[in-house]
Amino acid sequence: MATQMTDGHRRFLQVLMSHGIMEGSVARTLHRDCCEIHKVYYAHDKLDDFINVVNIHLQPFFMQIRKGMSEDDGRTYYALVNLAETEITKMASDYTENELELFRKTMDVIIISESGFASSTDILNLADQLKTKKMKKKEAEQVLQNLVQDKWLSERDGEYTLHTRCIMEMEQYILSNYQDLVRKCNICHSLAIQSQVCETCGIGMHLPCAGKYFKAQMEPHCPHCNEFWPHEIPEINRPDSELPSSAPRERRRTPSSGTRRH
Amino acid sequence: MAEDAGSGGDSLQGRGPDSGCRQPLASTSRDGAVPEHQQRRLTGGQGRQRPPETANGEGDGEEEESEEEPGQSSVRTEPDGNHTDRRMLRQQYRQLINRVQQNREDMLSSKSNSLTDALQEANKLFSGVSQAREAALDAQFLVLASNLGKEKANELHSEMTVFDSPAFAEDLLTFMGLNRLEGEENDSDDESIASGFLPNNAWHKLGAEAERYFRRSPSFHYMLGSFKADPPVPRQRIERQKRKVGTEEKRAMPSQLKKMEESHQEATEKEVERILGLLQTYFKEDPNIPISFFDFVIDPTSFARTVENIFHVSFIIRDGFARIKLDQDKLPVIEPSHEEEGRENDQNAQVRNQAVISLSHQDWKDIVETFEITEPMIPPPGVSQENES
Amino acid sequence: MAQKRRSKGPGPSQGELLAAEEDLAPTQSASQAPRSLERLSPAQVDQKVSELVQYLLVKDQKKIPIKRADILKNVIKDYRGIYSEIIKRAGRTLQQVFGLQLVEIDPRNHVYILVSNLPRLAVENLKQDDCTAKLGLLTVILSFLFMKGNAAKESAVWEMLRRLRVDPGVRHEVFGDVKKLVTEEFVRQKYLEYNRVPHTDPPEFEFLWGARAVKETSKMQVLRFIAKIQNKDPRAWSTQYTEAAAEEAAVGGLFEDVSTPGGASQGARRRT
Numbered sequence: 001m002a003t004q005m006t007d008g009h010r011r012f013l014q015v016l017m018s019h020g021i022m023e024g025s026v027a028r029t030l031h032r033d034c035c036e037i038h039k040v041y042y043a044h045d046k047l048d049d050f051i052n053v054v055n056i057h058l059q060p061f062f063m064q065i066r067k068g069m070s071e072d073d074g075r076t077y078y079a080l081v082n083l084a085e086t087e088i089t090k091m092a093s094d095y096t097e098n099e100l101e102l103f104r105k106t107m108d109v110i111i112i113s114e115s116g117f118a119s120s121t122d123i124l125n126l127a128d129q130l131k132t133k134k135m136k137k138k139e140a141e142q143v144l145q146n147l148v149q150d151k152w153l154s155e156r157d158g159e160y161t162l163h164t165r166c167i168m169e170m171e172q173y174i175l176s177n178y179q180d181l182v183r184k185c186n187i188c189h190s191l192a193i194q195s196q197v198c199e200t201c202g203i204g205m206h207l208p209c210a211g212k213y214f215k216a217q218m219e220p221h222c223p224h225c226n227e228f229w230p231h232e233i234p235e236i237n238r239p240d241s242e243l244p245s246s247a248p249r250e251r252r253r254t255p256s257s258g259t260r261r262h
Numbered sequence: 263m264a265e266d267a268g269s270g271g272d273s274l275q276g277r278g279p280d281s282g283c284r285q286p287l288a289s290t291s292r293d294g295a296v297p298e299h300q301q302r303r304l305t306g307g308q309g310r311q312r313p314p315e316t317a318n319g320e321g322d323g324e325e326e327e328s329e330e331e332p333g334q335s336s337v338r339t340e341p342d343g344n345h346t347d348r349r350m351l352r353q354q355y356r357q358l359i360n361r362v363q364q365n366r367e368d369m370l371s372s373k374s375n376s377l378t379d380a381l382q383e384a385n386k387l388f389s390g391v392s393q394a395r396e397a398a399l400d401a402q403f404l405v406l407a408s409n410l411g412k413e414k415a416n417e418l419h420s421e422m423t424v425f426d427s428p429a430f431a432e433d434l435l436t437f438m439g440l441n442r443l444e445g446e447e448n449d450s451d452d453e454s455i456a457s458g459f460l461p462n463n464a465w466h467k468l469g470a471e472a473e474r475y476f477r478r479s480p481s482f483h484y485m486l487g488s489f490k491a492d493p494p495v496p497r498q499r500i501e502r503q504k505r506k507v508g509t510e511e512k513r514a515m516p517s518q519l520k521k522m523e524e525s526h527q528e529a530t531e532k533e534v535e536r537i538l539g540l541l542q543t544y545f546k547e548d549p550n551i552p553i554s555f556f557d558f559v560i561d562p563t564s565f566a567r568t569v570e571n572i573f574h575v576s577f578i579i580r581d582g583f584a585r586i587k588l589d590q591d592k593l594p595v596i597e598p599s600h601e602e603e604g605r606e607n608d609q610n611a612q613v614r615n616q617a618v619i620s621l622s623h624q625d626w627k628d629i630v631e632t633f634e635i636t637e638p639m640i641p642p643p644g645v646s647q648e649n650e651s
Numbered sequence: 652m653a654q655k656r657r658s659k660g661p662g663p664s665q666g667e668l669l670a671a672e673e674d675l676a677p678t679q680s681a682s683q684a685p686r687s688l689e690r691l692s693p694a695q696v697d698q699k700v701s702e703l704v705q706y707l708l709v710k711d712q713k714k715i716p717i718k719r720a721d722i723l724k725n726v727i728k729d730y731r732g733i734y735s736e737i738i739k740r741a742g743r744t745l746q747q748v749f750g751l752q753l754v755e756i757d758p759r760n761h762v763y764i765l766v767s768n769l770p771r772l773a774v775e776n777l778k779q780d781d782c783t784a785k786l787g788l789l790t791v792i793l794s795f796l797f798m799k800g801n802a803a804k805e806s807a808v809w810e811m812l813r814r815l816r817v818d819p820g821v822r823h824e825v826f827g828d829v830k831k832l833v834t835e836e837f838v839r840q841k842y843l844e845y846n847r848v849p850h851t852d853p854p855e856f857e858f859l860w861g862a863r864a865v866k867e868t869s870k871m872q873v874l875r876f877i878a879k880i881q882n883k884d885p886r887a888w889s890t891q892y893t894e895a896a897a898e899e900a901a902v903g904g905l906f907e908d909v910s911t912p913g914g915a916s917q918g919a920r921r922r923t
């Protein structure tokens with residue numbers, strides 16, 4: 001397999017750099033476009049190989065294009081992530097020290113909550129407890145807005161959870177820093193921030209994973225303890241098409257039909 | 263329009279359509295600071311000739327310009343012409359010059375008659391000129407106007423298109439999606455600024471177009487690694503334990519018992535947390551002096567409290583938040599772990615040593631005596647901590 | 652000094668890297684003496700080059716030009732002796748992996764920026780955020796400056812912008828303090844130059860294109876932008892067109908490329 005990067009790869013990387021995260025069908029369209037523009041080999045089902053070539057070259061900089069799943073709708077996403085914490089990465093200038101502290105405290109609240117959501121009130125109350133430098137509520141609101149815009153958090157009806165981009169980049173960090181405080185999905189075995197939890201044995205499942213798992217079952221039972229599954233079974237969104245989309249690039253958030261526990 | 267070109271055509275100084283940085287004209291008074299729409303109202307319209315302010319003239323310094331406050335003086339030094347009128351005339355000239363300078367683009371615009379208007383205004387003013395000083399201002403204005411006129415004429419005469427910034431602005435607004443029908447109130451009185459509703463994403467749309475003409479590098483953004491990762495705080499660890507126990511015992515235990523168990527568990531956790539907090543506080547107060555394990559756990563007033571303290575401290579040690587070691591005298595000292603160490607110790611739990619401490623009532627008495635412990639370092643729970651330490 | 656503190660639990664892809672790095676860690680901080688190329692293993696040099704690439708990417712986030720002094724202080728440290736080799740190779744890597752070009756915009760003070768080697772295309776949508784909006788504003792200013800003879804008084808620029816409802820005295824919905832954005836941020840990023848006009852009292856200022864603008868775009872590109880907006884042929888403005896074409900003809904020399912000798916021709920490749 002060719003491991004040399006072409007302008008097609010470089011363009012793909014640049015566009016992904018600009019967006020940070022991309023829905024699967026958008027990435028496939030971009031793959032096709034990049035190959036066509038630069039007249040390089042294209043096979044519609046070879047996106048992951050294509051990305052792999054890029055990843056080989058990104059290794060020395062602790063960067064990687066990762067494939068992951070959205071907890072909201074179960075769709076595939078691609079994100080360009082940073083893998084390491086070094087003296088250099090700490091020079092990032094997107095957020096100030098106290099803004100980062102607010103983000104981390106918000107992450108605490110989200111992860112500790114059973115539902116995977118933190119209310120804006122809870123978060124804004126953190127603003128005057130910051131150790132680095134206190135923040136006015138108004139400033140904190142602006143920071144939250146920026147975090148949503150930059151896709152580190154996502155917001156729904158005044159409640160915040162971690163954005164897919166954030167989970168994709170921070171999964172290892174969250175798993176090791178919050179250890180058993182966080183759940184892994186019983187189906188896909190990756191980190192689950194929003195999940196349905198068995199009231200008997202305590203295992204959790206991503207909403208889309210639960211949707212898929214219970215799809216064929218008349219009466220849902222916990223895959224672990226076999227007790228009755230007491231939650232509303234989430235509907236599955238239309239499956240990912242494996243072909244590039246010509247649909248609008250900005251994905252609209254599909255309202256999750258899953259239950260959210262409080 | 264042809265009129266414009268004509269009236270400006272008698273320029274003496276050949277000046278091409280040059281850059282924005284033209285030779286500054288004789289410096290104007292500070293009236294230039296008046297917002298242009300106000301000026302426009304001031305000088306625009308019909309009533310150009312302000313009513314003479316007062317009949318009596320003033321004998322202020324000839325060169326000092328203090329138009330705003332006519333000084334009262336009975337001495338008349340000017341033989342002819344009302345002094346106030348002359349001053350006003352000069353002021354009007356200066357305003358006119360200023361306006362032409364400030365609105366250069368508008369003057370040059372093929373769509374605008376501003377230059378013609380300005381010339382007509384000057385003609386009116388000139389009818390009042392009788393002295394050299396005012397005439398000099400008129401000349402200054404004419405030089406300015408004729409230069410602009412020449413520039414404008416050049417633009418019109420040649421085949422080429424000349425950059426017309428008001429027209430460019432109009433086209434930009436159109437591109438940005440200006441809705442001219444939906445009349446948002448236009449808070450500017452300036453008629454040259456288009457009214458209409460400009461959508462929120464107007465500049466984003468323009469920027470997206472602009473992006474294509476740039477070789478701007480996309481930049482890389484990340485969250486992981488932008489801050490120093492700290493180890494988890496004790497609160498989290500304890501909560502985790504609770505949940506673990508909670509879920510495991512859930513099935514077997516009757517609910518009431520479960521509740522009791524949980525509340526007991528909770529009480530222990532709270533106490534462990536409190537004691538760890540105390541330890542950290544003491545340590546912070548003087549990090550160089552080791553804390554004697556006995557001093558820390560022994561309550562000289564209560565054997566039972568001492569046993570409880572040792573019990574709770576054992577959790578702190580087990581979870582790696584503090585460690586016990588021996589000092590030079592082979593006596594046990596306790597110190598909180600550094601933040602990073604807490605985690606690592608926990609991960610290597612299997613290599614840690616275990617020790618069983620036995621403490622009889624007699625031992626306790628002996629220790630209190632030997633170490634001359636008079637006060638507990640761990641006050642009983644519920645005692646306000648402000649009084650301690 | 653060893654600066655690898657990675658997140659816990661590295662993914663499988665990191666295993667090898669980690670090992671390679673630990674080999675390096677002791678040597679890295681072992682000596683403060685300047686190093687020469689001969690004394691360093693290729694792996695050590697590669698490591699420095701990677702660090703520099705990472706540093707340049709991080710510093711490019713805010714689009715503020717990167718000074719050599721900062722590169723030396725934060726990355727090169729005691730590899731000073733082979734500074735030029737490292738920067739040359741970092742430039743080459745940026746090009747090979749990211750399609751980016753490391754450009755020295757101030758050869759006297761050694762100040763660098765990154766620009767893309769790949770022409771942007773109509774079909775590709777980059778993320779639209781407030782930086783995009785700012786670029787829109789900047790492009791309007793650059794257009795105005797170029798069309799008005801490459802410089803314009805501040806008052807003339809604001810007169811133009813006021814028509815677009817951008818007023819230096821009024822807080823803008825998107826740009827906030829727009830006076831600050833134009834006279835400070837764009838200036839610091841080297842998109843604009845902002846100078847006092849000599850012998851003016853009260854002081855007057857004028858704007859010119861900054862060094863970054865010269866590298867990221869060109870007179871011809873800006874003219875094309877204007878032509879697109881005004882729905883005209885760029886040749887309609889014959890004076891400016893001639894000037895832009897002359898610059899384009901000379902552009903090979905303008906884009907000095909620190910990474911490869913053939914960089915100039917890369918830089919000269921223009922969009923159509």
